[in-house]
Amino acid sequence: MSQALIASMQHETQAIAAFVDALQQERNAIRTGDFQSLGELVQHKQELAQQIAQLGTARQAQMAALGIRVGGGRQLVGLHIDEGVATAWRTLVLTARGAAEANALSGAVVSAHLEYTQDALQTLRQRGDTATVYGRNGRAQAGPRGVSLASG
Numbered sequence: 001m002s003q004a005l006i007a008s009m010q011h012e013t014q015a016i017a018a019f020v021d022a023l024q025q026e027r028n029a030i031r032t033g034d035f036q037s038l039g040e041l042v043q044h045k046q047e048l049a050q051q052i053a054q055l056g057t058a059r060q061a062q063m064a065a066l067g068i069r070v071g072g073g074r075q076l077v078g079l080h081i082d083e084g085v086a087t088a089w090r091t092l093v094l095t096a097r098g099a100a101e102a103n104a105l106s107g108a109v110v111s112a113h114l115e116y117t118q119d120a121l122q123t124l125r126q127r128g129d130t131a132t133v134y135g136r137n138g139r140a141q142a143g144p145r146g147v148s149l150a151s152g
Contacts, residue, residue: 002084005059005066005085006082008058008059008062009059009085009089009091010088010091012052012059012092013091013092013095015052015055016092016099017099020095020098020099020102022041022048023045023102023103025041026041026042027105027106030109030113063076066078067080068081068085076089
């Protein structure tokens with residue numbers, strides 16, 4: 001039965017590694033301005049996340065059936081933990097940590113890009129006299145006509 005658990009952990013590790021690869025592709029698309037491929041990448045990431053969740057649930061059930069649980073420090077706790085299971089677990093945990101770091105980096109990249117885009121839009125929408133240059137529809141708007149300095 002521990003061979004089945006090892007295989008499950010390896011499959012989950014592969015799915016997590018694919019998720020990390022998808023995050024890298026997403027960052028590359030943002031960096032190169034390939035925004036059309038982002039929709040497909042986001043959908044692929046969502047599918048991978050769902051697959052990872054399902055694999056994790058199955059692994060947890062297998063671990064429970066073998067009397068294995070995760071203790072403090074993400075260490076396996078149980079009476080009979082096969083060395084192959086322990087090795088597969090360490091690989092899974094390291095891969096998951098790498099995915100968490102890659103996900104945080106992707107979040108920071110997206111956040112920075114969003115901030116840059118919002119600043120650029122704000123610049124395009126405002127002039128020094130606070131009148132709008134471009135409207136939400138992207139068309140130039142006429143600013144205030146100004147005040148005549150001559151009287152009479």
